[in-house]
Structures are given as C-alpha cells and as structure tokens.
Amino acid sequence: MSDSTIMINKIQTDLIKWFDNHGRSLPWRRTKDPYAIWLSEIILQQTRIDQGLKYWENFLREFPDVKSLSMAKESEILALWSGLGYYSRARNIYKAAHILVSKYESQFPKTSSELLKIPGIGPYTAAAISSICFGEVTPALDGNAFRVYSRLFAMSSPIEKRSTIKDIWTLALPLISNKSPGDSNQAIMDIGSTICKPKNPNCPECPLEENCISRRSGIQHEFPVKLKSIKIKEIEKFYVLLKRGEKYGLIRRPKSGIWGGLWTPLELIPEDWELAKTNKNIDESNIKYLKHLLSHRKMNLYFTYWIGDTFPENKEIQWFSEQDLKRLAFPAPIIKILSEKSYF
C-alpha cells in the first residue's frame, strides 16, 4: 500500500468515526426511506434545518409516500409549502411525484445519473440520495462541502468555475467510504456547518485538521475563493386588498417568476397606484409598508385597502371567504402583513 493510499484510508475512517460520535442527530437520519430522504433534501435546499424541520414533518404526515403525494393537488402542496420560499421546489415535487409513479413504479431510481432526470433534483441532491439510500460512492457537494473541501485542498481557483467544481469532485471522491458513502458525505456537511464555518472555523475540533492544506499555512479563512459580490437592487410593489361583503379578492400569480402559483392581493403598477391615489380609491394615510429582502433584491411593499365599489378592471380576481383563505398558499410577507396588520 502506498503512503497516499494509507493517508486516504485514514481520512475515510476518521470521517466516519467523527460522524458516529459528533454527527448531528436529525430525524431524517433515522430512516433509509428514499422518499423521506428526498423530501428532506429538497426542503433543506438553501434552507436552515430549524426552518425546514416543521415542513418536513408536515409533508410526511400529510403525504407519507410518493403515491399519496402524487394524488395531491398542486395547490395543496403549494399551501403546505407556503412560507418556506423557493416555490419552484414545491411545484417540482408535484411533477416529480407524478413521474415517479408513472415511469418508475413509485420507486426511486438508485443512481445519481438517473435521479438527475427528476425535476428539482440537481447534482447535489442526486448524490445525497444515491449515497445515503443506495450506497453509491459519489461526493455530495453542497455549500458546506465546497467550503470544507476548498480549505482541505486549498483550492485557489474560484468556486463558481465549473473546472473548480470538477476538480473538487475528483479530489473528494477517494475520501468517500465504499462501505458507507452516505455517512462520509454527511460527515463533511456536518463538519462544514458545525466546525468549518464560513467565519472563525474551529480547526482544533476538526477531524481533518492535520490533513488540511490551508490550515497548515494558517490561511483557512481565505477559502473558498469567490469571484462575485452580491449587488442588491431595490424594487417597489403596490398591493390593494379588495373586499366585497365578506369576500376578499385575490390574484393567483403566474407559475413562473417570483412567488409562482401563490396568491396575493391585487398588485398595481406604480402608475395605477398613483392614479388610485388621485381618485381617492386608496387611503394615503393608511398605507402599510413592509421591507422584504430577496437574494439579490430589496422589495419595498406597500399595502392598503381599496376604497369604493368600483374595482380595477381585472379578470384574474377571484373571491374568497375568510375560511377559504386557509387552504391558499401565500408568500411570507403577504402572510405577515395580512395577519400582523389584522386585515382579516
């Protein structure tokens, strides 16, 4: 056995050992059911565990398997997803459930290359599911893993580049245990979230410390190398809540774009908002303001009631009673403003 093989074997066993002793205890780690794992992986995309946990429990309770999920209406899935964000994930699990039932006999494919064909499953999720559920030896590279590996290998090229990602994948592959690849991947992710954090990594606690190339030079904080900085644009949106008797008028947003498929009050373009003010259709002294941050945008949201019986011309408006609203999917800021400001 060569020296490098011995070292790689040691890293493998160190990782597994660390995972057994220090890995996080999470509910979806108590099962190997690919459906439950899949759901957790989709929910946790760009989402913190604290935030996603409740949703995972709700989904598993309402829809315990692929078949029950495939029988749900898209609106039901969206409503259950309401408040979690990145709603294409909800629309995609709806599509995915149908594909799994019709083309895969309700079974999850066992390889990452096959999983990749399913809507909402990208390179990370495919590798996570195949390694955890089916023992495929492949690195699952999420944000945590990229950070850990970029420090471990002191990757000087920017993390956004395709070649860098490919290099990390190749370097990471030998570190994945053939016996329990899922544990290897989850060990790396746990190290990334609890030790090898973006700021102030706790290197003395890390099982990889002695093998970490950037740590040897004390430059671990310089990785991962990133190209771009985020620039925030500001936009304004204007909403008027329509009320007719005991019913509220709402609009269903188009499937694509922000908050796709969700419900909001009527959204006015700035010109119509100004016009409505001129015509005294909105009460200027009673406009609620809410700031909402998106990944690359700052949204300034303005809300008010519509005054008068003549509503803006819009064929999309649908009317709901207060009871109906519970089954509808709303974006988080809409939920916030409607409940906190006690519109309903």
Added chain:
DNA sequence: AAGACGTGGAG
C-alpha cells in the same frame, strides 16, 4: 453562463 428564485437567523 449569469441571473432568478425566499426566508429568517446571526453577527
């Protein structure tokens, strides 16, 4: 391939 797509917690 660069930009769109949410949200709430941390510092």
Added chain:
DNA sequence: TCTCCAAGTCT
C-alpha cells in the same frame, strides 16, 4: 438597522 447567507436548481 443592515449585511450576509443556509443541505441548490433551473433557465
């Protein structure tokens, strides 16, 4: 209050 960003994917 403000900035950053977390278990990514899609177009």
